[in-house]
Amino acid sequence: MKSVKQHSPLSRLVVNSLAFLLLFSLNLSAQDGNVANGEKLFKSTCAACHKLDKKLVGPALKGVTERREQDWLISWIKDSPGMIKSGDKLAIQVFEENNKLPMTPNPHLSDQDIIDILAYTKGEPASKETATVAQEVDPGVEIGKQIFKTNCAACHKLEGKLIGPELLKITDKREADWLKAWIKDNNALVASGDKLAKEVQESTPAAMTPFPQLSDEDLDNLLKYLAVGDVKPAVAATSSSTDVEIFENPGIGVLTSLVLTILAFLLLSIIVAATTNKKVVEGEESTESMLKSMIFNPFLRFLAVIFGLLLGAWLLFGWLLQIDVNEGYQPIQPIAFSHAVHAGDNKIDCQYCHSSAKHSKTSGVPTANVCMNCHKSISEYNGELFGGHSKEDLDNEIQKIYDAVGWDKENVQYIEGYEEKPIEWVRIHNLADFAYYNHSQHVTVAGLACQKCHGPVEEMHDMYQYSPLTMGWCIDCHRTTEVDMTENGYYKNIHDQLAKKYGVEKVTEAQMGGLECGKCHY
Structure with a gap:
């Protein structure tokens, strides 16, 4: 018969105490917020309505943990409408203090995510992380990336399903020789009776294009790229163009x-x-x-x-002239859309999105369906980061488009019966109601580039009003812009008569009647 050694009450007390201390320390470590992650989450989730140091739509959030308990804040951020309906007195008070503006619930955030956000709102700088040592990248990886973009990107993505499956780390699942044979001629591999080739072909809805033109070296480089994915070198931070003064006003002032x-x-x-x-x-x-x-x-x-009367009139008139002159106006948009990425890096023509500028008075705001023409197959951002955003932040911005139109990126199809939600873009350029402006007359007839009025949009991450759009600014443009009528027979006789009258080779818009009040204020 085996004897059982029993622990004394003292030893059990010591063991239980140690276990309690261990669990308590683990709990405390879990409650410590990650400031860096909190900053990312704050920018992607909260920054549309809140700032740290001053009120935006909602109140300033710096030091909010000193005014509210953490458990209450977690519940409030996750489901503020639910707390108000439950009768929570503090929730109702906060709701009424902020003019009864409803706060968007965030049930997708975990407790730790919210703890990270709250750590960021304390205003303490993120701890300095150890600098990563730049690794040497095999030059074959970059060659393989180009081969992937040329031959594979139409049907595959590194991460996430497109037409075919994702290919990142595919070399860990399949042998290199088999992959080479499959890529070169998958039909021949299936015909040879290869079991794995048959299984892959049956599981794939669309037939894969063979690539016999790729050499063994090309395939080696392609597999190197699929093994590691995109390896980006660290880029030194540079001051953006928005840090430099955009406008320099000449004159004595x-x-x-x-x-x-x-x-x-x-x-x-x-x-x-x-x-x-x-x-x-x-x-x-x-x-x-x-x-x-x-x-x-x-x-x-x-x-x-x-002198006093004239000075007063001059100051009053100068002040009145500034009313509704919104030069430099740059509102926060619901999606971090970058013109520098789309019009600059990707060379998308302005009129692809703003197609009505050629044919109508307004340039129009593109619908989300226009965005989906490209973003059906672009669900992640792989360009250079901007505006303090991380890759995860920008991927979440693309997800906002999917949430608006009801796109299932995993199954690559629209969700049946989904109720679409409009994207509430904030208008930037807005003329007074008594001023008439026609885009088609300037874009199609005059042939002006969009940058003439809107500035270098291909360099703007966050769109802003570049020009003052005042009457004086328009008149100055009409006085200096020469009218090109070489391909416009309708104006030819008028141009010849005016050129003879003014003794010039080309007449300006002002000489064509561009200074008549009724042109813009009829």
Whole structure:
């Protein structure tokens, strides 16, 4: 009979205490927020309505953990409408304090995600991570990447299903010799009776194109790329173009001209006072007498009144001229769409998305279906990062399009019966209602490039209003823009008559009637 050794009560107490301390320490470590991850989540989830240091749509969030308990904040962020309906007093109070603006629930965030966000709202800098050592990349990987883009990218992605399966790390699942034979001529491999080839062919809905033109070296490089994927070298941070002042206003400036005007008035007052002062003390003019002349001289007082009225009118008129001049206006958009990536890097023509600019008064906002023409097969971002976004952040921005139209990227199809949601873009360029502007007249007839008014959009990650869009700005353009009528027979006779009248080879838009009030204010 075996004897069972029983632990003493003291030993059991020690063991239980140690276990409790271990679990407690693990729990504390889990509760520590990752500031770097919290910053990414904050930018992708919260930044549309909140800032850390000041109010946006919602209140400033810096130090919110000092005002609210963590468990309450986690519940609030996950499902604020549910907390309000449950009758939570603090939730109702917060809701009413913020003008009863509903907060979007975030049930997709885990507790740890929210803890990371709350750690970021404390305003403490992220801990410095150990710098990664740049690894040497086999030059064959880059060659393989080009082969993949040329031959495979129409049906495959590295990660995620397209027409065919994802190919990242495929070399871990299949032998290299088999993969080479399959890529070169999969039909011949199936005909040879290869069991694996038959299984793959049966599991794939579409037949794969053979590539007999690829050499063994090409295939080796392709497999190298599929084994490691995209390896990007670290890029040193550079200041963006938005850090540099966009506009430089030439001229002496408003303040300088104001100072010069005041000095001119004072100089005139002194001259008038000196010429009217006839009291002389020992051959020199009395300073006291000159000051009295300046104060009591009727002409100078009249001049001061006129100057004050003109100055007031000038300041008032200058202030009125700034109303609704939104040069540099740059609102936060619901999706981080980058014109620099689409129009700049990918060379997409402006009129592919804004097609109505050629035919109608407005340029129009493209529908999400236009976006899906490309994004059916582009579900992730693989370009250079911008705006402090991570790759995960930008992939989530693409997902917002899918959420709007109901696209299942895993099965590569639209979700049947899905209720589409409009993307609420914020308008940037907006003329006054009493000003008429026709895009087609400028784009199609005049042949102007979009950049003429909208600036270098191909360099803008976040779109902003480049030009002031004031009447003076439009008139200056009409005065300097020559009308090209070499391919427009309708205007030829008019042009010949006006060219003869003004003695020029080419007439400007102003000479064609571009300064008539009724052109824009009929």
